[in-house]
Amino acid sequence: MLIDRRGRVLSVSVADAKAAELPAVRRGEERLSGFHLLHTHPKGGGLSKNDLSTLFLNRLDAVAAVEVRPDGLPGNVHLAHLTPPGTVGEEEDWRIYPPKSPSDMEDFDLAGQVRALEEEIARASRVREAAPDKERALLVQIDQGEVDAEERLAELSELARTAGADVVYKELVSRRHLKAGTLVGAGKLEELTSRAYHLDAQTLVFGQELGAAQAREIEAATGLKIIDRTQLILDIFALHAQGVESRLQVELAQLRYMKPRLLGAGARLSRIGASGGSAAGGAIGTRGPGETKLELDRRRINDRISFLEAQLENVAVRREERRKNRSRNDVPVVSIVGYTNAGKSTLLNAFTHAAEEPRRVLAENKLFATLRPTSRQGYLEGIGPVVFTDTVGFIRDLPADLSRAFRATLEEIGDADLLLHVVDASAPDADARYGAVRRILSDLDLDDMPEVVALNKADHADPEALDRERMRMGGVAISAVSGQGLPWLRSVLADTLQRQAEAQAEQVALARQERVRIKAELERPSSNLRLGAGQYPHD
Ligand SMILES: Nc1nc2c(ncn2[C@@H]2O[C@H](COP(=O)(O)OP(=O)(O)OP(=O)(O)O)[C@@H](O)[C@H]2O)c(=O)[nH]1
Numbered sequence: 001m002l003i004d005r006r007g008r009v010l011s012v013s014v015a016d017a018k019a020a021e022l023p024a025v026r027r028g029e030e031r032l033s034g035f036h037l038l039h040t041h042p043k044g045g046g047l048s049k050n051d052l053s054t055l056f057l058n059r060l061d062a063v064a065a066v067e068v069r070p071d072g073l074p075g076n077v078h079l080a081h082l083t084p085p086g087t088v089g090e091e092e093d094w095r096i097y098p099p100k101s102p103s104d105m106e107d108f109d110l111a112g113q114v115r116a117l118e119e120e121i122a123r124a125s126r127v128r129e130a131a132p133d134k135e136r137a138l139l140v141q142i143d144q145g146e147v148d149a150e151e152r153l154a155e156l157s158e159l160a161r162t163a164g165a166d167v168v169y170k171e172l173v174s175r176r177h178l179k180a181g182t183l184v185g186a187g188k189l190e191e192l193t194s195r196a197y198h199l200d201a202q203t204l205v206f207g208q209e210l211g212a213a214q215a216r217e218i219e220a221a222t223g224l225k226i227i228d229r230t231q232l233i234l235d236i237f238a239l240h241a242q243g244v245e246s247r248l249q250v251e252l253a254q255l256r257y258m259k260p261r262l263l264g265a266g267a268r269l270s271r272i273g274a275s276g277g278s279a280a281g282g283a284i285g286t287r288g289p290g291e292t293k294l295e296l297d298r299r300r301i302n303d304r305i306s307f308l309e310a311q312l313e314n315v316a317v318r319r320e321e322r323r324k325n326r327s328r329n330d331v332p333v334v335s336i337v338g339y340t341n342a343g344k345s346t347l348l349n350a351f352t353h354a355a356e357e358p359r360r361v362l363a364e365n366k367l368f369a370t371l372r373p374t375s376r377q378g379y380l381e382g383i384g385p386v387v388f389t390d391t392v393g394f395i396r397d398l399p400a401d402l403s404r405a406f407r408a409t410l411e412e413i414g415d416a417d418l419l420l421h422v423v424d425a426s427a428p429d430a431d432a433r434y435g436a437v438r439r440i441l442s443d444l445d446l447d448d449m450p451e452v453v454a455l456n457k458a459d460h461a462d463p464e465a466l467d468r469e470r471m472r473m474g475g476v477a478i479s480a481v482s483g484q485g486l487p488w489l490r491s492v493l494a495d496t497l498q499r500q501a502e503a504q505a506e507q508v509a510l511a512r513q514e515r516v517r518i519k520a521e522l523e524r525p526s527s528n529l530r531l532g533a534g535q536y537p538h539d
């Protein structure tokens, strides 16, 4: 029986001893649901684990089980209610009372207990309201035996922070085999729900991409807002997008990601959409690029996708024209590439003396601070003027929708004469990041371009680790911030460009020689290359 606070019976269910259906109870975000579940235990015994999770997940005022005696009369009553969130010293999310006889129950002030509990819950939420309204999030990274699982979790945490979340808890969950629906299994989800309750968090972020059905199932089981890594990255791109093209690219990627997930997700999306109002403008996962909010109307989504594709096509055509017109004269171009947050923009600033504020490129301790390629002119001793180009940072497992949307931007890297690959040498997984960047370059068919590696943040890196990295990746240890190693890097860049120019000149010379040789061959009277007269009218 489900009973409300005035003692009215709302519903009665009859079932076997294993499980009874509970009608859907509206779960309050801040308060208890206002219902009390009373049921019988025909075989006797106290509250089961199932009873307690029903209490917890539905935020019931209380759950009570009445044992049934062999003579059919009521036996002991078992009762539990929730403990307030954040309670110190409580092992569990619930407080179970010692069994009472039905007559003892008459003196028990359940209403008073519930009032006290609600007051404590309200106090906790007042404390939270006083704090800045960042989305409080729990992070889960599933470890399937990858070597870099720890780093993935740390990266997920950086992504969440950049997206504006307050990470209150993170966990690496070891699972060789994933559960179809819930990935981590129902027990783990229950544990996470409990943690979220105590830490006052409403968002659960998964380090892997979730399918639409998985996200829905996990949301149903936990009552939390579910975000996956891809959504987080898309969200950051949306926050940082500047300029027409990046905005179009980001929105297109977001819509492509959302489209298959919109089916049957009406309630879920409207709920996420309604909970806007964070400092960064809107809740994580629903931010559109620029000032706009992501359009989630499923009827209009296809039209919008076609429109964006056409717009991007236009931009691409115009860019191609610009590219052709830009006389590929002799100013060499160095494209700065690397993992996100490696220090590419800082290095560009250091190289091009963009000390004058307005020329300075934004460099921040945020992932994907740069989304738009930016070129600045610099100078290299022995070479002369050189154009340095800064571009979008890479990340491992770059979401497919994003790499598709940003393909044009990324392919422009191929216009350069030389890649300057910036590695954050202070990152514990510098190798893996280097590998991830190389893989993306190879996907873009750019892996045969000449590359110079800069091991950046040397001021911050462990010297031994730095030595190891130098052995493995080669490259020059630098600090874009302190300037250490920059003269050496400049001379390596100049040498490489010089050698390349020489090789090119040599090829040109060889080609010229070859032409001369063939011409001479053709002109020799006895040449067997000489074909029948009249075939070469100019002869
Ligand atoms: N300690 C130290 N910090 C650095 C160095 N170079 C850059 N940083 C810091 O690293 C952070 C990221 O720098 P950015 O230049 O924005 O990195 P980025 O590669 O352009 O990053 P995205 O554009 O986001 O992909 C900033 O907080 C910089 O101050 C360095 O040599 N040493």
Ligand SMILES: [Mg+2]
Binding pocket: 344, 345, 346, 362, 363, 369, 370, 390
């Ligand atoms: Mg940058």
